[in-house]
Amino acid sequence: MAEKKFEKALEELEEIVKQMEEGNMPLDESLKAFEKGIKLSRFCADKLDEAERKVNLLLKEEDALTLRPFEEKNGGKTKDGA
Numbered sequence: 001m002a003e004k005k006f007e008k009a010l011e012e013l014e015e016i017v018k019q020m021e022e023g024n025m026p027l028d029e030s031l032k033a034f035e036k037g038i039k040l041s042r043f044c045a046d047k048l049d050e051a052e053r054k055v056n057l058l059l060k061e062e063d064a065l066t067l068r069p070f071e072e073k074n075g076g077k078t079k080d081g082a
Helices: 006-022 027-060
Strands: none
Touching: 006 027
């Protein structure tokens, strides 16, 4: 499952939830779907945690980054003319 993309895993998880919410699955099939859903959920959570760690790492590098307000490309002035 490590090769799976986040978006694809989330799609699969949403489909499983939809099928289970319909309530038409036999018990054994529901259990298998639930197990797969748990695995997909953990995979997605891990990918989100990884992305959050990367963002936090980038934000920690304060010395290299300077935060400033967004300016539009109209001569460096904001919409209000400041």
